[in-house]
Amino acid sequence: MSIDTDTARKVAHLARIKVEEDELPALAGEFNAILGFIEQLQEVDVEGVEPMTSVTPQRLKRRDDVVTDGDQQDKVLANAPDAREGFFAVPKVVE
């Protein structure tokens, strides 16, 4: 499976990373090198093997569904590039 510039453009958009048009061929080349390396996995016999979900056999702990945290609006917003009136501010999303 070889990746062309159209696929590279699509992947960049899915990842929300702007890649200039003239950089796409080089990016596609790098993808192909890495995917070529990954391709070896196709030769492994994985018949009947369950995909790993947890590397250590453990049950995730449960807790009561109650509020354990909160009332930290100032701290939550302290590192925001643009915070106004207690909210994160972003460019207009809906017309």
Place this chain on the structure above:
Amino acid sequence: MSELSKLKIAEARDALKKGDVTSVELTEACLAEIDAAGALNAFVHNTPDLALEQAKAADARKDAGSLNGIPLGIKDLFCTKGVASQAASKILDGFKPEYESTVSQNLLDAGAVMLGKLNMDEFAMGSSNETSVYGDAVNPWKVDDRKLTPGGSSGGSAAAVAADLCLGATGTDTGGSIRQPAAFTGITGIKPTYGRCSRWGIVAFASSLDQAGPMTKDVRDAAIMLQAMCGHDPKDSTSADLPVPDFEAMLTGDIKGKTIGIPREYHMDGMPDEIEALWAEGRKMLTDAGAKLVDISLPHTKYALPTYYVIAPAEASSNLARYDGVRFGHRAKLGQGDGITEMYEKTRAEGFGQEVKRRVMVGTYVLSAGFYDAYYNRARKVRALIKKDFEDVFAQGVDAILTPATPSAAFGLGEMTDADPVAMYLNDVFTVTVNLAGLPGISVPAGLDKQGLPLGLQLIGRPWEEGDLLNTAYALEQAAGFVAKPKKWW
């Protein structure tokens, strides 16, 4: 004065207890060394005022913890309250967490002093510390005019400990990022079993692989520091609710009757003779110490790196989705008419470096519709087989596995720039299996190559048996008698 920073944690602890030295003296000595070591670019955010304040508090403390007054460096991947924590990335420029990571809090609770934050590869993605927004960290070891890599991603931690800028440092290890830099700089580094250290407050790269661990001047210090770092944390759902044994008390150096496995698949084609020779030397040391060596097979070893380069980018692409210019860090300047999508795309293009972008996009690709089964699910199945390889040999009675830590000694900064990204990935060929299987692994300095650069051996242990693993490492350390130090040039 400067001699004090050369102390090991255990030595400093004993000297502090006896009253031969104060934490303020130790801390000042380290701060002076850090100031004089700009050429290593190991410390990237210095916190001298905070350090001295913590040292004074340690000197005044009555019921002292296990690390009371010990000055340490903290990898930039750990969130530290009120202190810049940016994972060596431009995208977290200016980020000062409102909270402290569990591991660094555990160290502070044990009385440790934080000297500052340490250089690393951006988001821990790299094996040479060359992807950092702060610039390269430099290995204190040198054999000619070239500046050498301290390894990565915990390159700043490794350089700082090897150059005696601090008594110990934290690292994190997703594919070898503690053990490879430890080997490149002649120090000790252990990655514990997945779940031993809480991941809470550590900037996430690949959540199913990431583990924190100590980087220290010897095995005893690793035991002391690991003990303080680990423990159950309800804030990390994968943190193990298991008692933490007294690792230091388990260091007897007695490994008589232990069974050490030698995996045949780790004899790689084209492996340098010196690495083979070091490995043979290590086998002899363990045999002389009374261990029994057995040849073992880990048949899926060759698939570990390709598996890793599906799973780690896939998890990274999800974890790094949070860097969108909204809640923290960098936001790109927007042009007329730019909407929210342009904001995301420009912010991430400006904020992430090349290697991070590459891995996020590879991860996006392997998780995308149509490829999820062929790549991601298949990699998870192969990962299960890699883990089973280890379970099978442990079931045969193997206590630990001995391998080389790295396929070479430290290489020159910039030497791999034009290489294929895959060539850099091969640095982790001996370490990455351990992360995929969730096992504890330790790198112990074992000798010098012909040029005079340090080489390390790796021991891999059974899950949750870090104490036993540290003891085997202790026996290896005693047999190897590695005492070489880099000659000061910085």
